[in-house]
Amino acid sequence: MRVRIKFSKTGSMKYIGHLDVMRYFQKALRRAEFHTSFSGGFSPHMIMSFAAPLGVGLTSDAEYFDLDLEEAESSAVMTEKLNRQMAPGFRVLSVREIPADKSSKGMTLVAAADYDVRLRDGVLPAGADESRVRDALDGFLSQSVIRILKKTKKGEREIDIRPLIYSMAYQNGVFSMTISQGSTDNLRPEQAIGAFTAFLGLPAEKSDLIIRRKELYADLGTDGERHLVPLEDLGTVIE
Amino acid sequence: MKERKTALGEDILLRVEKPERYIGNEINSVMKDPEDVRIRFAFAFPDVYEIGMSHLGIQILYDMFNRRSDVWCERVYSPWPDLDAILREKKIPLFALESQDPVRTFDFLGVTIQYEMCYTNILQILDLSGIPLHAKERTWEDPIVIGGGPCTYNPEPIADFFDLFYIGEGETRYDDLFDLYLRCRDEGWTRERFLREASHLPGIYVPSLYRVTYHADGTIAAFLPAADDVPSKIEKQIVMDFDRVTYPEAPVVPYLKATQDRIVLEVQRGCIRGCRFCQAGMVYRPLREKRVETLKKDAEALLKNTGYEEISLSSLSTSDYTELKELIDFLIDRCSRQGVNISLPSLRIDAFSLDVMSKVQDVKKSSLTFAPEAGTQRMRDVINKGLTEEEILRGAGTAFRGGWKKVKLYFMLGLPFETEEDAKGIARLCQRVADVYFEIPKEERNGKCSITASCSFFVPKPFTPFQWASMDRAEDFLEKAHIAKNEVRAMENQSCIRFTYHEASVSVLEGVLARGDRKLCAAVESAYKNGAMFDAWTERFRQDAWDRAFSENEIDPAFYAHRERSVDELLPWDFIDCGVTKEFLKREWMNAAAASVTPNCREHCSGCGARGFGGGVCYESQN
Numbered sequence: 089m090r091v092r093i094k095f096s097k098t099g100s101m102k103y104i105g106h107l108d109v110m111r112y113f114q115k116a117l118r119r120a121e122f123h124t125s126f127s128g129g130f131s132p133h134m135i136m137s138f139a140a141p142l143g144v145g146l147t148s149d150a151e152y153f154d155l156d157l158e159e160a161e162s163s164a165v166m167t168e169k170l171n172r173q174m175a176p177g178f179r180v181l182s183v184r185e186i187p188a189d190k191s192s193k194g195m196t197l198v199a200a201a202d203y204d205v206r207l208r209d210g211v212l213p214a215g216a217d218e219s220r221v222r223d224a225l226d227g228f229l230s231q232s233v234i235r236i237l238k239k240t241k242k243g244e245r246e247i248d249i250r251p252l253i254y255s256m257a258y259q260n261g262v263f264s265m266t267i268s269q270g271s272t273d274n275l276r277p278e279q280a281i282g283a284f285t286a287f288l289g290l291p292a293e294k295s296d297l298i299i300r301r302k303e304l305y306a307d308l309g310t311d312g313e314r315h316l317v318p319l320e321d322l323g324t325v326i327e
Numbered sequence: 328m329k330e331r332k333t334a335l336g337e338d339i340l341l342r343v344e345k346p347e348r349y350i351g352n353e354i355n356s357v358m359k360d361p362e363d364v365r366i367r368f369a370f371a372f373p374d375v376y377e378i379g380m381s382h383l384g385i386q387i388l389y390d391m392f393n394r395r396s397d398v399w400c401e402r403v404y405s406p407w408p409d410l411d412a413i414l415r416e417k418k419i420p421l422f423a424l425e426s427q428d429p430v431r432t433f434d435f436l437g438v439t440i441q442y443e444m445c446y447t448n449i450l451q452i453l454d455l456s457g458i459p460l461h462a463k464e465r466t467w468e469d470p471i472v473i474g475g476g477p478c479t480y481n482p483e484p485i486a487d488f489f490d491l492f493y494i495g496e497g498e499t500r501y502d503d504l505f506d507l508y509l510r511c512r513d514e515g516w517t518r519e520r521f522l523r524e525a526s527h528l529p530g531i532y533v534p535s536l537y538r539v540t541y542h543a544d545g546t547i548a549a550f551l552p553a554a555d556d557v558p559s560k561i562e563k564q565i566v567m568d569f570d571r572v573t574y575p576e577a578p579v580v581p582y583l584k585a586t587q588d589r590i591v592l593e594v595q596r597g598c599i600r601g602c603r604f605c606q607a608g609m610v611y612r613p614l615r616e617k618r619v620e621t622l623k624k625d626a627e628a629l630l631k632n633t634g635y636e637e638i639s640l641s642s643l644s645t646s647d648y649t650e651l652k653e654l655i656d657f658l659i660d661r662c663s664r665q666g667v668n669i670s671l672p673s674l675r676i677d678a679f680s681l682d683v684m685s686k687v688q689d690v691k692k693s694s695l696t697f698a699p700e701a702g703t704q705r706m707r708d709v710i711n712k713g714l715t716e717e718e719i720l721r722g723a724g725t726a727f728r729g730g731w732k733k734v735k736l737y738f739m740l741g742l743p744f745e746t747e748e749d750a751k752g753i754a755r756l757c758q759r760v761a762d763v764y765f766e767i768p769k770e771e772r773n774g775k776c777s778i779t780a781s782c783s784f785f786v787p788k789p790f791t792p793f794q795w796a797s798m799d800r801a802e803d804f805l806e807k808a809h810i811a812k813n814e815v816r817a818m819e820n821q822s823c824i825r826f827t828y829h830e831a832s833v834s835v836l837e838g839v840l841a842r843g844d845r846k847l848c849a850a851v852e853s854a855y856k857n858g859a860m861f862d863a864w865t866e867r868f869r870q871d872a873w874d875r876a877f878s879e880n881e882i883d884p885a886f887y888a889h890r891e892r893s894v895d896e897l898l899p900w901d902f903i904d905c906g907v908t909k910e911f912l913k914r915e916w917m918n919a920a921a922a923s924v925t926p927n928c929r930e931h932c933s934g935c936g937a938r939g940f941g942g943g944v945c946y947e948s949q950n
Contacts, residue, residue: 105347111584115635116634118665145337145340
C-alpha cells in the first residue's frame with residue numbers, strides 16, 4: 089500500500105536540509121515501528137519520495153512524501169504514532185492512502201504551491217502603508233511580461249515569470265502567492281518577491297525574506313484550465 | 328515548554344555552512360528547566376559537530392549525568408572556521424546546543440580529549456566562551472574546566488588550561504565530584520578550596536597542585552605535590568562491573584550525517600592482545616566483557632529508540648569477544664526485519680568472520696581489511712602483533728575463494744628496530760597475497776584482484792613499551808615509504824597493488840605533543856594564537872604556525888619526538904598509575920628489542936599489573 093504523509097516544519101527546524109529531513113523521517117518511521125517496504129540488496133532502503141524539496145531557511149505547513157507500506161493501520165493511528173516520534177518543530181498532519189501507480193506520485197503531480205512571504209523591517213520604505221503596497225503590487229502584476237535573470241548551470245538567462253505567478257496579494261504585512269511549482273516551470277518564492285522589490289527599485293537580499301510554504305497542489309484541470317487540488321486531497325483516509 | 332530560541336540569528340545561520348551543527352533539538356537530546364537543576368554541565372568535543380557526534384564516550388556520560396535530576400548536561404562542539412570568524416567579529420559567546428545558553432554561565436565545562444591534534448581547538452572553545460585560557464586566571468565567574476579521555480594519560484602539554492583532569496573511565500567518579508561541588512556551593516567555598524578537595528577524589532588530577540623541576544638537559548628532576556594532602560600518584564579509575572554499568576539506551580540522533588552515523592554497541596572494554604605500539608591496549612586493561620544477554624537487550628532498546636539504519640559493534644578487538652557468534656546471529660535475525668545494516672569493524676579475517684561478513688555485506692563490492700601493521704614476521708614479533716603470515720595468507724585465500732577480490736592491508740612505518748628489509752617486506756607481503764589470488768584457477772577467479780597497502784607513521788605513546796623509543800624524523804618516514812613503494816613496483820603483480828601513505832609532518836607534531844611535558848603548554852598557546860586550529864584536518868593544518876610557536880618559546884620539538892629516553896628517566900606521565908606497571912612496560916621494551924613474543928591474556932598471564940583491579944579477563948578461568 090502507498091500512503092501520502094503530510095507534515096509541517098517550523099521554528100529552528102527550517103535549518104534542516106532536505107536530505108537530512110528524509111533521513112530524519114526514515115528513522116522516525118523505524119522508531120514508530122511502521123512496516124515499510126524496502127528495496128532489495130545489501131543496503132535496503134525505504135521506498136519513499138518527497139513531493140518538492142524545501143529550501144533551507146523556509147518553514148512549511150504542507151510538506152509531503154509518499155511511502156510504500158507492507159502493512160497499514162488507520163490514518164488516525166499512524167498519524168498519532170508518528171507524532172509521538174517527532175522533534176519539536178515537526179508535526180505530522182495526515183496520513184492517507186494513494187494509488188500505487190507512477191502517475192499518482194506527489195513528485196510527478198506537483199504543479200503549484202502557496203507561499204506566504206514577509207519582508208524584514210526596513211526593506212519597504214517607512215511610509216509604505218498597506219494600500220500603497222497593494223497598488224504597487226497591482227502595477228507589478230499588470231505587466232504582461234516580467235523578466236528575471238535565472239542562474240543555470242551554463243550561466244544566466246532571462247526568463248519571463250509572469251505566466252508562473254498565478255496570484256499574489258498583500259495583506260497585514262504578508263505577501264500571499266500561488267506560483268508554479270514542479271520539475272518544469274518551477275518558480276521560487278524569493279524569485280517572485282525579488283522581481284517585485286526590483287520593480288519598486290528596492291534592494292532585498294534573500295535573508296530579508298521570511299518564507300512559509302502553505303500548500304502544494306496538483307493540477308487536475310483539462311484543456312488549459314487550471315484546477316488546483318491540494319496533494320492531501322488526492323488521498324483517502326484509512327478508517 | 329515555550330519555543331526555544333537559537334543563540335544565533337537567522338542572518339548568521341543562513342550564512343554558515345551546515346547550520347544544523349548549531350541548533351540542537353535533535354531526537355533524544357535532553358531538555359530540562361534550568362530552575363530545576365543545581366549543576367549545569369557543558370560537555371565539549373573539540374572538533375566539528377559531525378566528528379563529535381560520532382563519539383560514544385560523550386553519549387555515555389551525557390546519558391549518565393542527565394539521569395541525575397540535579398544535573399543538566401549539554402553538548403558543545405568546535406564552531407567551524409566560518410562561524411568561528413563570525414562569533415569573534417560579532418562578539419557572540421559560544422553556547423551549548425540544548426539551552427543555547429553561553430558556556431561561560433555553566434558550572435562545568437568538560438572536554439573529552441581524544442587526540443593530540445585537537446589541543447588548539449580546546450583553546451578555541453575556551454576563547455570563544457570567554458573563559459580565560461589559563462586555569463590560574465579563572466574565578467567563580469568561570470566554569471570548572473575538566474578534561475578526560477585518552478590524551479589525559481599524558482595531560483601535561485595542556486595542564487595549564489585545565490582546572491582538573493579525570494584519569495580513567497568516566498562512569499565511576501563523577502557522582503562524587505558532583506556531590507563535592509554541591510557541598511562546595513552550599514558552604515560557599517573558594518574555587519581553590521574546591522580544587523584542593525577535589526584532588527582527594529581518586530582519579531582526579533589537579534595540575535596546579537603539582538610542582539615540576541627540571542634538570543639542565545631539560546628532563547624532569549622532580550614532579551611533586553605542592554602539599555602533603557595532595558596525592559603523589561593518580562590512580563586510573565575503571566568500571567569493574569562492566570556488564571551492569573550505565574549505557575545510553577537512547578543516544579542523541581543528529582540530523583546531519585555524522586561520521587559514524589549508526590548505533591554503536593560496545594561489546595567489551597580493554598584488549599587481551601598486548602600490541603606494543605597500542606596505548607588503548609595497555610591503558611584500558613583488563614579486558615572486561617558484557618554478557619550477550621545484556622547486549623541483546625541494549626541492541627533492542629537502541630534500535631527502538633534511535634531508528635538508525637545501521638548498527639555496529641565496538642571494541643578494540645571484536646573477534647576476541649567470547650559470545651560473538653550468538654550476538655551476531657541475534658543481530659542478523661533482528662535487523663533483517665527492519666532493513667537495518669550490520670557493520671563489523673575490527674574482526675580478524677578467518678572462516679567464521681568471512682561467513683558472517685558474507686551474510687551482511689556485498690562480497691563483490693566490499694573490501695576486506697587486514698592489519699598486519701608490519702611487513703615481516705620479525706617486525707610483527709617486535710611489536711607483538713599476534714598475527715602470522717600464514718594466518719594472513721590463509722585468510723586471504725578463504726576470502727578470495729568466497730568471492731572477495733578487494734583487500735586492504737594496514738601497516739605502520741617508523742616502528743622501533745625497523746630496517747630497510749621490514750619496509751620492503753610490506754611489498755613482499757602484498758605480493759604473497761596476490762600469489763594466493765593467482766593460485767585460484769583462472770575460471771574461478773572473479774576478475775582482477777586489488778590489494779591496497781596503506782601506511783601510517785608510528786607515533787610512540789605514553790604507557791606503552793615504546794614510550795621510551797625515538798620517533799623517526801619526517802625524512803626517515805618518507806625514505807622508508809619510498810623504499811616500500813619502489814619494492815612494490817618491483818613486484819610481479821605490482822599492477823594489482825596500490826601503495827599509499829599518510830602525511831608525515833602532522834604525525835611528528837602528534838609525537839611531540841603525545842610525550843610532551845608542561846613546557847609545551849606555552850607552545851600550544853602560541854600555535855593557537857598564530858592561527859593553528861583544526862590541526863587534525865589535513866587541509867587546515869598549519870605547520871608554520873607550529874614552527875613559529877616552538878621557536879617563540881625556545882622549544883626543540885626533537886627533544887620530545889626523536890629522543891630515545893633511558894628507562895630510568897622520570898617521564899611526564901609517571902605520576903599516573905594506569906594499572907600496568909612500569910616494570911612490565913620495561914620488560915616488554917626488552918622483549919621488543921629481542922623480537923620476543925608475549926602471549927595474550929587468555930593464553931597466559933604476563934603479570935602486567937592490571938590483575939590488581941580484581942576482575943575482567945585476569946580472573947576469567949577462575950569463574
